[in-house]
Amino acid sequence: MVKVIIIQTSGDLxxxxxxxxxxxxxxxxxxxxxxxxxxxxxxxxxxxxARKAGIKRFxxxxxxxxxxWEQGVRSNTGxxxxxxxxxxxxxxxxxYVNVTRRRTRLLVWAKIARSSNIRRKARLxxxxxxxxxxxxxxxxxxxxxxxxxxxxxxxxxxxRLASRGVxx
Amino acid sequence: MANQVTYTKLFSESRNNVVALxxxxxxxxxxxxxxxxxxxxxxxxxxxxxxxxxxxxYLIVHPCDLDIEAEKGSLDGKSKFIFWDIExxxxxxxxxxxxxxxxxxxxxxxxxxxxLQTFMSMxxxxxxxxxxxxxxxxxxxxxxxxxxxxxxxxxRSIMISFKSRIQVSA
Numbered sequence: 001m002v003k004v005i006i007i008q009t010s011g012d013l014x015x016x017x018x019x020x021x022x023x024x025x026x027x028x029x030x031x032x033x034x035x036x037x038x039x040x041x042x043x044x045x046x047x048x049x050a051r052k053a054g055i056k057r058f059x060x061x062x063x064x065x066x067x068x069w070e071q072g073v074r075s076n077t078g079x080x081x082x083x084x085x086x087x088x089x090x091x092x093x094x095x096y097v098n099v100t101r102r103r104t105r106l107l108v109w110a111k112i113a114r115s116s117n118i119r120r121k122a123r124l125x126x127x128x129x130x131x132x133x134x135x136x137x138x139x140x141x142x143x144x145x146x147x148x149x150x151x152x153x154x155x156x157x158x159x160r161l162a163s164r165g166v167x168x
Numbered sequence: 169m170a171n172q173v174t175y176t177k178l179f180s181e182s183r184n185n186v187v188a189l190x191x192x193x194x195x196x197x198x199x200x201x202x203x204x205x206x207x208x209x210x211x212x213x214x215x216x217x218x219x220x221x222x223x224x225x226y227l228i229v230h231p232c233d234l235d236i237e238a239e240k241g242s243l244d245g246k247s248k249f250i251f252w253d254i255e256x257x258x259x260x261x262x263x264x265x266x267x268x269x270x271x272x273x274x275x276x277x278x279x280x281x282x283x284l285q286t287f288m289s290m291x292x293x294x295x296x297x298x299x300x301x302x303x304x305x306x307x308x309x310x311x312x313x314x315x316x317x318x319x320x321x322x323x324r325s326i327m328i329s330f331k332s333r334i335q336v337s338a
Contacts, residue, residue, distance in 0.1 A: 037233065048213055052316060145314060152309035156327050160307060164251065
């Protein structure tokens with residue numbers, strides 16, 4: 001995005017230099033602030049998208065700190081941090097997973113699963129009456145959706161903050 | 169009914185003033201007649217759990233963001249420039265029965281028209297200005313589409329910003 005800034009003065013070069021210096025100091029700061037603000041919007045939209053894709057709170061920390069915007073106070077680069085398993089959840093190929101006693105988190109989920117068949121088998125695995133059983137897992141695509149929601153807001157947010165950097 | 173934004177109510181009153189303007193007859197629900205009422209303004213995404221959700225269209229007035237300008241305050245530091253940013257999201261559904269089908273874009277445009285008209289109206293701007301929310305500047309985003317619980321929805325955000333130099337300390 002290219003923006004032309006025109007500085008008009010009443011012929012006083014000192015005033016023009018002061019204004020330019022002020023812009024030079026403030027504009028990068030405001031743009032960084034704009035990035036942080038958009039980062040918060042992206043995080044919010046990504047979490048909402050994850051929730052809508054059926055990712056539940058007990059499956060990990062995606063709805064809390066598992067998705068967050070990371071940017072240093074003086075950094076011009078920001079990252080959307082996301083747990084690695086979020087990427088797998090988003091784009092894995094459908095496959096079978098064995099539920100065993102050693103996979104405690106999965107077993108906890110299986111014991112309260114919606115399907116009564118899975119619940120029954122999970123209890124059998126817990127009581128060691130069954131060694132393991134397989135469940136079929138499918139991806140929950142949410143990253144592209146979350147990004148699609150947040151992306152159109154980037155331009156207005158940056159534009160507004162940048163104009164504040166120039167005007168004041 | 170707009171109220172004065174003071175340093176004790178920087179977040180709450182600014183959002184209340186925006187919501188008050190929207191809830192009055194300025195912005196009308198295109199799917200309802202004037203005699204009917206339903207909740208359609210939220211502070212977060214409504215909990216849509218099934219495809220039978222009847223709440224479309226709806227508006228989300230997000231909590232406001234605040235910037236306090238470090239420079240250009242008064243000499244005693246009691247007054248500063250404050251910037252408010254409030255995002256209003258409009259979500260409409262493209263599904264409906266009979267003549268109400270495929271009205272998503274028409275509805276989102278009608279609501280956006282009403283919202284912009286409300287915030288650009290001189291009367292409303294003067295009201296907000298007297299309550300310390302000056303220089304209303306709405307910016308809009310492109311319309312996006314997505315699928316929520318098998319419902320095809322349109323979504324647009326209107327970001328409204330205000331600015332004022334007010335007292336920030338007793």
